[in-house]
Amino acid sequence: MHIPDGFLDAKTAAASAVLSAAGLGVAMRQARMTLPARRVPLMGLAAAFVFAAQMLNFPVVGGTSGHLVGATLAAVLLGPGASVVVLTAVLLVQCFLFADGGVTALGANIFNMAIIGSLCGYAVYGGARRLFAGLHGTVLAAAFAAWCSTVVAAVNCAGQLALSGTLPWSVAFPAMANVHMLIGVGEAIITALVIVAVAHERPELVEANGAPRVAGVGEGWGGFVLYGALIAVGLALFVAPFACSWPDGLDKVAETFGFAHRAARESVVGAPMPEYRVPGVGSASAATALAGVIGTVVVFGLAFLLARALVPKSSSEQD
Amino acid sequence: MRRDFLDRYSRLDSPVHRLSAAVKLLVALSVVVATVVIPIFGVAYFILVVSFLAGVAAASRISPHFLLKRLLFLEPFVLGVALLSLIQPSGGRVFATIVVKSTLCLFTMVLLANTTPFAELLRVLQRARVPALLVTTLALMYRYLFVLIDEVERMKRARASRTFARTHVHAWKTLATVIGQLFVRASERAERIYAAMCARGWK
Numbered sequence: 001m002h003i004p005d006g007f008l009d010a011k012t013a014a015a016s017a018v019l020s021a022a023g024l025g026v027a028m029r030q031a032r033m034t035l036p037a038r039r040v041p042l043m044g045l046a047a048a049f050v051f052a053a054q055m056l057n058f059p060v061v062g063g064t065s066g067h068l069v070g071a072t073l074a075a076v077l078l079g080p081g082a083s084v085v086v087l088t089a090v091l092l093v094q095c096f097l098f099a100d101g102g103v104t105a106l107g108a109n110i111f112n113m114a115i116i117g118s119l120c121g122y123a124v125y126g127g128a129r130r131l132f133a134g135l136h137g138t139v140l141a142a143a144f145a146a147w148c149s150t151v152v153a154a155v156n157c158a159g160q161l162a163l164s165g166t167l168p169w170s171v172a173f174p175a176m177a178n179v180h181m182l183i184g185v186g187e188a189i190i191t192a193l194v195i196v197a198v199a200h201e202r203p204e205l206v207e208a209n210g211a212p213r214v215a216g217v218g219e220g221w222g223g224f225v226l227y228g229a230l231i232a233v234g235l236a237l238f239v240a241p242f243a244c245s246w247p248d249g250l251d252k253v254a255e256t257f258g259f260a261h262r263a264a265r266e267s268v269v270g271a272p273m274p275e276y277r278v279p280g281v282g283s284a285s286a287a288t289a290l291a292g293v294i295g296t297v298v299v300f301g302l303a304f305l306l307a308r309a310l311v312p313k314s315s316s317e318q319d
Numbered sequence: 320m321r322r323d324f325l326d327r328y329s330r331l332d333s334p335v336h337r338l339s340a341a342v343k344l345l346v347a348l349s350v351v352v353a354t355v356v357i358p359i360f361g362v363a364y365f366i367l368v369v370s371f372l373a374g375v376a377a378a379s380r381i382s383p384h385f386l387l388k389r390l391l392f393l394e395p396f397v398l399g400v401a402l403l404s405l406i407q408p409s410g411g412r413v414f415a416t417i418v419v420k421s422t423l424c425l426f427t428m429v430l431l432a433n434t435t436p437f438a439e440l441l442r443v444l445q446r447a448r449v450p451a452l453l454v455t456t457l458a459l460m461y462r463y464l465f466v467l468i469d470e471v472e473r474m475k476r477a478r479a480s481r482t483f484a485r486t487h488v489h490a491w492k493t494l495a496t497v498i499g500q501l502f503v504r505a506s507e508r509a510e511r512i513y514a515a516m517c518a519r520g521w522k
Binding site: 001002003005006007008010015024031032038039040041042043044045046047048051053054055056058059070077082084086088089090092093095096097098099100102103104106118123160166167168171172189190193194195196197201202205244256263274 | 324437468497510
């Protein structure tokens with residue numbers, strides 16, 4: 001999901017950069033206020049951990065393999081604010097040392113993978129964890145959250161590509177969403193397995209019950225509102241123009257403030273983009289959306305079964 | 320394992336390597352931004368950029384073989400998404416634009432990464448008032464990245480010498496255990512590092 005340079009036009013890149021700078025700012029502030037000094041080195045080590053974990057390949061059918069992204073895992077293990085900073089560090093190193101993910105797309109990549117990955121994952125995790133007690137609930141919630149955040153990030157990524165005129169939405173949305181609904185299952189399984197493994201070794205690192213560990217109570221609510229608003233704005237900008245017939249807010253803003261270089265936009269886009277309705281387009285998007293709804297239910301069920309299978313009854317009842 | 324697989328050539332000695340990191344970062348960023356923004360019809364610009372990058376690559380004394388390999392390694396990510404763009408009116412032009420621009424940007428970043436030690440880039444970030452927490456995180460990450468990757472390699476070797484992974488289910492379970500173990504070790508190491516930092520007067 002790393003977007004390279006040249007795939008986003010100026011307005012999308014700028015809007016994503018502003019959003020991710022805001023998100024990173026909030027996360028940094030939250031981390032500074034609530035992160036105890038003794039956990040500062042853990043941020044760097046966790047970033048190195050995520051990077052190293054992403055290099056482990058899990059065999060999938062045939063010769064193909066996949067790897068962990070780790071945003072939800074980091075959010076569960078470290079808390080949402082710390083996870084945003086950690087994933088941002090990972091993306092920065094990947095961009096500047098590996099040339100993986102573009103510089104101009106850095107804002108978009110940080111928004112999709114660090115911010116949506118961590119915060120959306122953590123929000124789903126926080127909600128779903130309440131449903132079942134103990135480690136069982138934690139594993140189930142983490143697996144489900146990993147899937148959800150992967151899919152939401154992919155849809156947002158599709159929105160950014162479509163808004164830039166690189167891909168038509170009718171191609172980008174089904175392609176990205178369908179592929180990542182499958183990738184998300186892998187992410188969910190790995191996340192669940194890793195959390196069980198960590199809980200087995202050092203149970204105190206995975207808090208089965210109790211409050212989120214990094215966010216304080218007051219700060220948590222403030223952060224929750226800010227983060228929620230941020231993701232809502234992101235989805236409204238990148239996805240809503242395609243999902244419903246609202247006017248393209250970002251284009252309006254771009255024209256009002258004139259930060260979109262008209263020449264650049266036209267050159268990248270080719271033609272002004274509205275007219276690419278291929279036959280069967282609407283139905284493909286609708287089918288993908290329907291698959292998303294069904295997938296959510298199915299994945300929740302799978303996560304429940306996975307957690308049941310992985311967590312022994314006795315340890316679940318102890319918690 | 321090789322500890323420098325990420326930026327193997329960043330510590331060579333050449334005119335390009337001796338330039339200040341801030342200058343290189345600024346030039347690389349401007350090249351990337353200009354490449355993305357300037358219309359593809361500005362052929363003169365693209366010829367200029369290609370010859371500039373080729374000149375820098377030659378002056379940096381990095382083996383062309385390595386640069387080409389790195390570029391080819393990254394190109395599939397570009398082509399994968401770019402191919403989808405063919406499915407639209409005037410898709411061919413969008414495709415060509417994307418591939419040319421992305422490849423030029425990739426090459427710029429590969430050159431930057433391999434002519435500038437990461438520690439110097441961090442110093443530039445620090446001077447640019449990037450929040451200390453992020454810079455500290457990046458510095459520690461870079462320092463311990465190679466340690467953790469070595470640790471993963473050792474764990475994988477130990478696992479491979481003791482068990483068979485007959486099915487994918489087994490393979491996934493053991494790999495996930497390796498990741499879990501890696502996190503436990505990373506957090507224990509973080510605790511030791513904190514103690515060491517305090518002992519040396521870090522506040």
